[in-house]
Every structure is written in C-alpha cells, then in structure tokens.
Amino acid sequence: DTGVSQNPRHKITKRGQNVTFRCDPISEHNRLYWYRQTLGQGPEFLTYFQNEAQLEKSRLLSDRFSAERPKGSFSTLEIQRTEQGDSAMYLCASSRGGAQPQHFGDGTRLSIL
C-alpha cells in the first residue's frame, strides 16, 4: 500500500491558463474522489468515479472543470481558463467499495497569479 499520490504538489500559473493535476489512487481501490479545500475551510466534494465511470459531479464543478479516469486507474482534473477563485488545495482520495473509508493524498496546491 503506497498511498494516494498526487502530482504536482504545487502549481503556480497565470490567470487564464489551463492546468492539469494527476492522482494515482491506491492500487486496489476502485473508487476515486476529488475535493477542493480553500484556506481555513473543510474540503468540498467535486466529483466521484467508480472505476472509469464518473458517477457524481458537484455543482461546484463548472464547465471549466473536467475530470477523467481512463481505464479506471489514475485520474486527471483539468481546469481551463483559470480564475483567481480557483486558488485552493485540490485533494484526491480513494477507497474500496462498500463502507470502506477514503484515503487522501497530499493534495495539489494551485496558486493563480
């Protein structure tokens, strides 16, 4: 069990640019989640995959956001035309099925200049 891995750890970009984050879940976990955490707040749910199927998306996930999980393994989260309000920590978590708890990665901190 190598844990959930997220890359990069920190991304600095100019407003209007596109960014992509990657999450590698724990290998035997078929469920993968993305959350966003702003400074001093609790994480907020963005989207959820079971294997390669994206089963739920939050209304926080505007049309500038897209997430994929090809082949049910790693996942990517892309933000197009970044805005100042996108500055946050983006957390990925994975779990087995059923009632198993979610395990989190270290997160990717996005800073918009």
Place this chain on the structure above:
Amino acid sequence: AQTVTQSQPEMSVQEAETVTLSCTYDTSESDYYLFWYKQPPSRQMILVIRQEAYKQQNATENRFSVNFQKAAKSFSLKISDSQLGDAAMYFCAYRSAQAAGNKLTFGGGTRVLVKP
C-alpha cells in the same frame, strides 16, 4: 442536503490533558457514517476514527473516542493524554450509507493546539 457544523474554530490543550471537539450534523437519513479526520500542517488528511450510525456503542481508537448522540445529531471527539503530535486541524465528516452517497461532507474544522 446534509450539513456538518464544527462550532469551535480553535481549541488549546495542555500536553497529557484531555480535549473534546464538538460536531453537529443535519440529515434526514437514518443510516450513515461519521468520521473524524486529522490534517497536520502541510500534510495529508488521516482518518482518526469512524462511527456507523446503526451502532449504539461509541467507537474508540487508542487515545481517541467519540460520543455519538444520534437523536441530538451530535458526534464529539475526545482526545485523551494529548501529545504534541496531536496538534493539527480536525475535521468531522458525514457520509450517507446509500449506494450512491459516497461523498464526504466536511465541517469547517477545529484547530487543536497542544501546549508542552
């Protein structure tokens, strides 16, 4: 929609003493899970303890225990014999037990400071 509220932004405790963190939640569901997660500064979120709503017995994990009051929709965390390594943000979280309800809903967090 479910909501989770943590009313204490920050709690301070002396090393070796006990501190209790409060959490209340709002739901119309009868079956769900509750969690406490710990997030040290610049480090990943770690599961501390979890409680299934159908279990009346309060969960315990070493120095960590919960007081689950289902009727009152309250889920407090007690940290006994506090250690310096317990200093972190603590988040209470709710998860539906329904098949489609896999997401976690988090409270705003409580920062725990441990004084040596």
